[in-house]
Amino acid sequence: GFQNPSQDSQNYHFRFKIALVGDSGVGKSTFLDAISQTLGSVVENEESSELHIKTTFYIDDAYQYKIVYFDMPGKDRHLKYVHKYVNGSTAIIYLFDVTKRQSFERMEQWISECERACETPIKILVGNKIDIMNQPVGNSNSPNKKANSLISGNPVTKVEAINLARKYGMDYFETSSIGEASIVQVFDHxxxxxxxxxxxxxxxxxxxxxxxxxGQRVLNDVKFKLSLAELLPNYD
Incomplete structure (x- = not known):
């Protein structure tokens, strides 16, 4: 359900931090806008020259979730400190542009830098802008001419992407820069x-x-308090 929940910052059951990582220009911001506006209710939007953070609330089966998305800067100079931003992430979505081979080839650098921070429970690889790849090559007067000019001479194949994903224990998805269906598939997973x-x-x-x-909705639960009371003596 996508009801409008209370926007009290602590009024949730569980909070997740999701990091979006990859080169500049691969469509991270558009992807973030699509996933946050389509799925849930955006309650906070913070943007600086270095970082974009969106907070959404999502309700499912009587549980309320706070999902905080971090859109990481993607220039060369950001590689060395991206691990500081992703620290504490519940999931990382690694995004590249299927029409720009360089964005795919640099993916392993982003992955290795992020893995310096901590072990992230969930990792997903996403090949974006598949709609541009799938357009037929047109003549000089074709409306597809602009799209064709965006494709590098050596686009990334699905087999290559799947192999990279498997190497790092990830699932691989392809998304379109237009339309919501492919975004929903990623979010569901x-x-x-x-x-x-x-x-x-x-x-x-x-x-x-x-x-x-x-969140407070879990911490105030009587059963959870009892479980916590049993656990705490182990940490004396």
């Missing part, structure tokens, strides 16, 4: 993967190290 991190009922011990932040 992402959200189901996030839910799989949470034991039912929420067990404090099993949540450790999964980068899932607990």
């Amino acid at each position: 992402l959200f189901n993967s996030l839910l799989a991190l949470i034991p039912n009922p929420p067990d404090p011990e099993q949540l450790l190290g999964k980068n899932v932040v607990l």
